[in-house]
Amino acid sequence: MTKVIEIIGIGKKYPGVVANDNVNISIEGGSIHAIIGENGAGKSTLMKILFGLVKPDSGSIRVRGEELNLKSPQDAIAKGIGMVHQHFMLADNATVLENVILGSEPTGALGTIHYAAAREKLTEISQRYGLEIDPDQLVASLGVGERQRVEIAKVLFRGAEILILDEPTAVLVPQEVDELFSNLKGLTSNGLTIIFISHKLDEVLQIADDITVMRRGTTVANVHPKETSKKALAEYMIGGALPEPHPGESSRGSDKALKVEGVSFTDHDGRKVINELSLDIFSGEIVGLAGVEGNGQSELIELIMGLVKADSGSIEIVGLDASVATTRQIRDAGVGYIPQDRHRDGLLLGASLWENRVLGHQGTAPMADGLWVNKSAAKSDSERIVSEFDVRTPSINVAAHALSGGNQQKFIVGREMAGAPKVLIAAQPTRGVDVGAQAIIWNHLIEARRNGAAVLLVSADLDEIFKLSDRIAVIFRGEITNYLDPKKATPETLGMAMTGEKIA
């Protein structure tokens, strides 16, 4: 095996910020090399340098021994470096083939596009690497996993031999992750090299041949997955011991704070996504809702929050009939809500942090003072959240979209915990959040439970479910099919339950 890429002493400074400093990585041909690190550790900057989007201030990059001097992504592509972005860049109303060739269409003498040649090449790529994509399908009709394969095909079509994948699993459900991994294995067995950016340690340990850890802009460790552990990786990443959540003794009260009884819900398309579902949560208890995505989790949350109304059944939240109440009434009754899509449902991206502190709490004191917004209360409580939840921001006056995802999430969690909620709906509370922020959020969820909150934890991270839950409820096709005890159940039994098998 030979070194395909050597990154030697790369440094990049922005005014006031050192984004990369003395980064050294060497990557073997035909391998999957993972680069991990917390948000802000400098992974993205490094990738931008590798892809020609940013010029480094110092250091050099060698590809197959040849010094690289990239001026633009076009240069990178010409050198066989391709990038699959985290957010897909596909035109919905065009076919897979049209999307793939867009920007590098094979043309004839008169500038006409050679569709036949393009189709043949794409089909060949699809077959060789097992991507299983149909050139004539409309992108709009594709699922997330398929879209990602189209993005990969797009890069391969341009002749890439080195693929950079930026957090490729962030948008995928577990089965899709497995499919992606088998695709990646197929690529490397054909001699391609993959740089895999992630902060999900389990996945990195599962798929990578080599792992480089970055912290504060520099590379701090280079390890083989077989010779390391998740704990060791996490400690490299945060530069210290990994905090573990300690839920401690049960703090379960005797009253049911959330009572869902025989609720059914039919969506726009006439599918019955929630089917006679019942679920109770006691105060001071965390119930983890586990299930393969798309089994009714999102709809159940929307029903509880009053965002949609059930066809039948009843929902009672701390004495309030939530099946008829408005979202405002439900929130004012003491329900905190951490939505799974923070950008769309949890924040006003263009508004300042302190205004975001008011969001969701504008109906009651202390954020509202009669008809008026209590600006000083909002500001002082925002300051409290920033310090208690370690939100990294220069000020509470900056707009929410200036913050990184993890810091946005910490702020949202802080906001929803404010005022001691009686019920807390936490949907994917640590998705896309780095290890340090995750520990902070976990500790606060446990604290809310200790203070008597009934917590519904919806998460695709089974590790999180096991660590935090008092009980695990398994949702399958809109029903709760099983309750498991996290102390007794194994990931295997939970996995079986999630596919619909009844576990005694």
Added chain:
Amino acid sequence: MTQKKWFWALMAPLASVIFSIGLTSLILLLKGASPFGTFKVLWDFGSQGSNLVSEVNQTVAYYLAGVAAAIGFKMLLFNIGIDGQYRLAVFFAAVVGAQVHLPPVLHVLLIMTTAVVVGALWASIAGYLKVKRNISEVISNIMLNTIASGLITYLLQPTRLGYNLPGSNNSQTPPVPKSGWLPSFHIAGGNLYSYIFVAIAIGALYWVLLNRSVFGFNLRATGMSFRAARASGINAPRMIFITMAISGGIAGLTGIGEMMGNTHNYSLSFPNGYALTGLALALIGRSSPIGIAFAAFFWSFLEGAAPALDLYGVPVEIVTVMQAIIIISTVVSYELVKRINLLQQQRLVGAAAVESTTKEAVK
């Protein structure tokens, strides 16, 4: 930080005005006219006492149309129906005002209330269609403008609510009695409508409501993100409907100053075309009550001064060209400022992140 914000908020419109003056000068030079002379003529004529007073009166009307548009902008609504809302409102306010005899203050209040209610009701048709039927408010408002014109023409016929003066074919409503007039101040040879205080009050109310009240927070939140607003417990569709109605209500006040201070009736020759101006002014003034005021005055000044250009031998249309350049360059410069601000904020956030990790490392 706040100082910087002010700096940028002023820089963008100032830059576009300078850019516009520059480009207009170029056009004037190409036409063989002296830019300096042209601007001097504009300035001299526009700043004459009585002209200045009528420009201020015009500013008040533009200002209200601008605020009406700005409220819509906060909700991402493009209220191009201001024209129909305002004409229908003045029409009915004049009709109602002429029918009753009340003590002065009550009479004036009745006329203004009528205007607000009519404007709001007319706008809420578009609001309803938007919320319940998902019809673009732009389309429905353009249609409603046309319908409003037809309705007024129909109702203004001599056999119905209007009459024609002998020897005139300008249909008009009967005059409003004196108790329904607003006093004017005689200043510098002109009549300044006291309606200017209504505009100031509306501007202050707009700012306080939007920036200090829970209602305003809900309005802005819905405009920024429909989904986040809903998740936070705001009845977002209702908020859109209400915003459209408020925008229409303020639009309804636009022409009342002219009616109560000058014409005392509504006729076919009543000024129209306030929708596009209002939208442009809200854009230039960045939906801020102070910004719109400056923009509205600048606009009125240019238009008030324009007639002098004819005597100077420069086409009057040069003023329209200037206005158009200002609109376009303002849009561009605001977008630039927005990006610069975001970059600066992200840099600060980045610096803060590095700082706190370094602190931890030292610990």
